[in-house]
Amino acid sequence: MRTASRSILLPIFFFVFCFTAYCNEQRRIYIVYLGEHKGLKSPQEILKGHHSLLFSVKNSEEEASGAILYSYKHSINGFAALLTEEEATKLSQMEEVVSAFPSEGRSSPHTTRSWKFITQEEGSKGSEKNLIGSKAKCGKNVIVGMLDSGIWPESESFSDRGIRHFPKRWKGICQEGDAFNSSHCNNKIIGARYYVKSYEYYYGPLNKTYAYRSPRDNDGHGTHTASTVAGRAVRNVSALGGFAWGTATGGAPLARLAIYKVCWPIPGPNPNIENTCFDADMLAAFDDAIADGVHVISMSIGTTGEPPEYSKDSMAIGALHAAKRDIVVVCSAGNDGPGPATVTNLAPWMITVGASSVDRAFDSLVLLGNGVTIKGQTVTPYVLNSSHFYPLVYARDAVHPGIPSNISGQCLPNSLDGDKVRGKVVLCLRGSGLRVAKGLEVKRAGGAAIILGNAVASGNEIPVDAHVLPGTAVSSDDAIAILKYIDATRRPSAKVGSARTVLGVTPAPVMAAFSSRGPNRVEPSILKPDITAPGLNILAAWSESSSPTKLEDDHRSVKYDLYSGTSMSCPHVSAVAALLKSLHPDWSSAAIRSAMMTTATVENARGEALTDTSGRVAGPMDYGSGHIRPAHASDPGLVYDASYEDYLLFACSSIGAQMDPSFRCPETPPSPSDLNYPSIAVSHLNGSVTVRRTVTNVGRGPAKYRVTATEPTGVSVHILPQKLRFKRSGQRRRFSVTLKVRGRRDTPSGDYVAGSYTWSDGTHVVRSPIVVSLA
Numbered sequence: 001m002r003t004a005s006r007s008i009l010l011p012i013f014f015f016v017f018c019f020t021a022y023c024n025e026q027r028r029i030y031i032v033y034l035g036e037h038k039g040l041k042s043p044q045e046i047l048k049g050h051h052s053l054l055f056s057v058k059n060s061e062e063e064a065s066g067a068i069l070y071s072y073k074h075s076i077n078g079f080a081a082l083l084t085e086e087e088a089t090k091l092s093q094m095e096e097v098v099s100a101f102p103s104e105g106r107s108s109p110h111t112t113r114s115w116k117f118i119t120q121e122e123g124s125k126g127s128e129k130n131l132i133g134s135k136a137k138c139g140k141n142v143i144v145g146m147l148d149s150g151i152w153p154e155s156e157s158f159s160d161r162g163i164r165h166f167p168k169r170w171k172g173i174c175q176e177g178d179a180f181n182s183s184h185c186n187n188k189i190i191g192a193r194y195y196v197k198s199y200e201y202y203y204g205p206l207n208k209t210y211a212y213r214s215p216r217d218n219d220g221h222g223t224h225t226a227s228t229v230a231g232r233a234v235r236n237v238s239a240l241g242g243f244a245w246g247t248a249t250g251g252a253p254l255a256r257l258a259i260y261k262v263c264w265p266i267p268g269p270n271p272n273i274e275n276t277c278f279d280a281d282m283l284a285a286f287d288d289a290i291a292d293g294v295h296v297i298s299m300s301i302g303t304t305g306e307p308p309e310y311s312k313d314s315m316a317i318g319a320l321h322a323a324k325r326d327i328v329v330v331c332s333a334g335n336d337g338p339g340p341a342t343v344t345n346l347a348p349w350m351i352t353v354g355a356s357s358v359d360r361a362f363d364s365l366v367l368l369g370n371g372v373t374i375k376g377q378t379v380t381p382y383v384l385n386s387s388h389f390y391p392l393v394y395a396r397d398a399v400h401p402g403i404p405s406n407i408s409g410q411c412l413p414n415s416l417d418g419d420k421v422r423g424k425v426v427l428c429l430r431g432s433g434l435r436v437a438k439g440l441e442v443k444r445a446g447g448a449a450i451i452l453g454n455a456v457a458s459g460n461e462i463p464v465d466a467h468v469l470p471g472t473a474v475s476s477d478d479a480i481a482i483l484k485y486i487d488a489t490r491r492p493s494a495k496v497g498s499a500r501t502v503l504g505v506t507p508a509p510v511m512a513a514f515s516s517r518g519p520n521r522v523e524p525s526i527l528k529p530d531i532t533a534p535g536l537n538i539l540a541a542w543s544e545s546s547s548p549t550k551l552e553d554d555h556r557s558v559k560y561d562l563y564s565g566t567s568m569s570c571p572h573v574s575a576v577a578a579l580l581k582s583l584h585p586d587w588s589s590a591a592i593r594s595a596m597m598t599t600a601t602v603e604n605a606r607g608e609a610l611t612d613t614s615g616r617v618a619g620p621m622d623y624g625s626g627h628i629r630p631a632h633a634s635d636p637g638l639v640y641d642a643s644y645e646d647y648l649l650f651a652c653s654s655i656g657a658q659m660d661p662s663f664r665c666p667e668t669p670p671s672p673s674d675l676n677y678p679s680i681a682v683s684h685l686n687g688s689v690t691v692r693r694t695v696t697n698v699g700r701g702p703a704k705y706r707v708t709a710t711e712p713t714g715v716s717v718h719i720l721p722q723k724l725r726f727k728r729s730g731q732r733r734r735f736s737v738t739l740k741v742r743g744r745r746d747t748p749s750g751d752y753v754a755g756s757y758t759w760s761d762g763t764h765v766v767r768s769p770i771v772v773s774l775a
């Protein structure tokens with residue numbers, strides 16, 4: 001899902017202003033971020049402090065107290081308030097203020113097979129069996145905070161059968177509201193809250209015809225992600241029409257869920273299609289989640305457009321405070337791929353997750369009148385009568401007069417002429433408009449079925465849809481073949497067969513085209529994304545108040561649904577983080593991230609290099625360290641640890657500013673690439689650079705490691721020392737990595753080349769990617 005563009009939002013924005021008490025000047029919600037709370041203060045004292053700061057730029061006490069929306073009082077020190085730009089600028093210049101930035105709406109981008117696939121893949125390589133789940137007691141007593149669109153508590157995936165007591169550290173609440181009372185929390189969903197102030201200031205009062213003012217999920221996204229992390233094993237579930245049938249389970253089925261609803265529908269013709277999540281609301285949720293006692297925060301939320309710098313990024317600020325308390329924060333990389341520099345959630349103290357496929361497909365055959373067979377993909381529950389051919393028409397040849405030629409093939413709403421499509425199979429192309437809405441348009445105009453062709457940009461990656469009529473989706477090559485057949489044939493015709501679920505598809509995993517790619521636009525010395533996990537056609541629980549297509553005119557209701565996006569891959573990593581937290585309660589959030597990254601694989605299940613959907617070999621800008629392997633992550637051998645102070649030092653050099661006013665930046669802070677990160681990224685290398693790293697032995701006892709390196713093209717890699725000896729578990733060892741441009745240069749400047757280095761003791765393999773661009 002994407003947020004509407006600014007040009008659409010702005011008129012609504014001004015409209016809302018006139019409903020507020022402050023019509024005279026342009027005010028908007030700003031977050032004023034002050035770092036950490038110092039000393040023990042009561043919430044009243046904190047609020048008083050925030051008031052007096054605000055009063056210094058306002059005319060009266062009343063105006064100051066009336067302007068505050070949130071006073072962040074637990075861990076994050078700051079507040080959200082209505083300010084003019086001038087007031088915000090004044091505040092941001094004060095010594096105690098780190099930053100003041102507008103609260104914007106973020107997008108919430110958008111399982112039977114995925115867990116089995118991940119663990120099978122690990123098993124098939126002759127490694128130890130996947131025992132991480134049982135060893136980690138399925139994440140029992142680990143609390144995962146979900147910042148998302150809420151939850152559908154009645155789903156069987158959230159049953160608390162056999163789970164007793166709340167974990168001792170839990171301090172949260174079950175906030176009541178529309179269709180949600182305390183009985184909707186249980187020993188599984190141990191808490192739930194909602195945050196809507198910033199949303200309502202922007203869009204006006206929540207419209208209760210399509211949204212619950214409570215933690216209840218009217219969308220489906222939050223229910224899907226929560227059940228992917230921690231859903232119980234529920235047998236015999238499938239999507240509409242019986243697809244992807246099997247046992248649906250989360251990765252940490254005994255972990256506890258704490259729900260923080262921060263994403264709300266964008267008003268419009270299809271209000272539940274797009275969600276938005278406002279910075280000020282999210283920061284309030286972060287502050288509560290940290291105080292409530294969560295161990296892991298999972299947020300499938302991203303930014304579109306230019307990513308904010310760390311001190312003006314609510315998610316980065318929230319995640320930093322979480323990291324200080326060793327809470328693991330896992331975020332989605334975004335769905336803006338495959339173009340370069342599209343990745344979001346760029347702070348090194350969060351885990352940024354790309355998306356890849358699983359070995360499952362939903363094949364349905366298209367038979368053309370000339371006898372040619374084409375393989376499509378669909379999960380539509382409707383079938384076409386297969387005993388005869390149907391006339392086949394390309395949408396462009398069946399539109400009303402006046403539809404512009406650049407969109408006439410796309411089946412946009414009200415574009416098709418009923419007389420020309422009635423009873424026919426209609427070929428529509430992707431491009432603009434929602435995929436499922438194209439099916440709705442064919443149905444509206446009386447068509448019999450849809451064949452949805454990929455535009456060239458989407459290549460061969462086919463997202464499956466639960467269309468409202470028979471149909472299937474085909475690759476761009478196949479769409480072109482069908483177009484050629486239509487053009488060359490006087491009476492083109494086609495049959496569309498029903499779909500079946502196919503397992504064991506190869507190659508898998510494959511990087512999804514939509515998964516956002518590096519490099520990191522805010523800090524090129526930190527490689528993002530960090531890792532990839534399944535995110536294509538994932539089955540998980542759904543909100544029963546939302547239809548599978550989410551369209552207003554679709555009145556079907558489902559308990560489980562297939563969805564694709566880095567929103568779906570992020571909770572897979574959150575679940576593994578929960579298992580690791582259960583296995584290694586003493587590990588820092590950096591150690592948990594390191595364990596997942598250094599043990600990820602860059603090969604597919606056939607043992608070949610991971611590719612993208614076009615067949616090209618993928619690299620660190622696509623998948624970071626590689627595809628997650630939970631069992632390997634439980635025993636990584638060595639970890640790259642980092643502390644809150646390390647992150648603050650990093651911020652000193654990276655953004656040239658403090659993230660916390662109580663921390664003094666040194667005169668010459670270390671280079672940002674010296675942050676003890678499990679990957680190495682160097683941009684504009686001129687001559688040579690040396691980066692330093694420290695590894696901690698988390699193996700059982702003494703160990704001897706040796707290093708090997710794969711050099712990026714045109715760059716030499718020297719690591720010193722080449723051997724590390726550990727006398728015991730917990731011991732740390734330093735080493736340096738020197739990257740040097742070789743005399744002969746074949747790589748154009750600015751292009752990234754990739755390599756890696758790996759420590760091994762014969763049992764553990766601790767791999768780190770290296771990416772370098774040359775000056």
Ligand SMILES: *[C@@H]1O[C@H](CO)[C@@H](O)[C@H](O)[C@H]1NC(C)=O
Pocket residue numbers: 179181182183184
């Ligand atoms: C909570 O709501 C349910 C219906 O969803 C109702 O049956 C129950 O009585 C309510 N419980 C309380 C404590 O209000």
Ligand SMILES: *[C@@H]1O[C@H](CO)[C@@H](O)[C@H](O)[C@H]1NC(C)=O
Pocket residue numbers: 207208209210271
């Ligand atoms: C709420 O949404 C419904 C359905 O989209 C719409 O008909 C109605 O006008 C909306 N109400 C308000 C107050 O905006």
Ligand SMILES: *[C@@H]1O[C@H](CO)[C@@H](O)[C@H](O)[C@H]1NC(C)=O
Pocket residue numbers: 235236
């Ligand atoms: C699940 O389906 C199988 C096969 O269709 C059936 O034998 C079994 O009883 C079902 N189990 C449940 C819990 O519904």
Ligand SMILES: *[C@@H]1O[C@H](CO)[C@@H](O)[C@H](O)[C@H]1NC(C)=O
Pocket residue numbers: 385386387388
């Ligand atoms: C399918 O079409 C055939 C004619 O080609 C017709 O005889 C048959 O009744 C149709 N089946 C259904 C289920 O409509």
Ligand SMILES: *[C@@H]1O[C@H](CO)[C@@H](O)[C@H](O)[C@H]1NC(C)=O
Pocket residue numbers: 404406407432
């Ligand atoms: C189609 O072309 C018109 C101008 O001819 C342009 O305004 C519009 O954005 C184009 N639409 C798409 C989807 O490219």
Ligand SMILES: *[C@@H]1O[C@H](CO)[C@@H](O)[C@H](O)[C@H]1NC(C)=O
Pocket residue numbers: 686687775
């Ligand atoms: C590389 O460094 C050398 C010497 O320090 C300098 O003269 C040169 O301009 C640099 N090249 C680039 C592309 O930055």
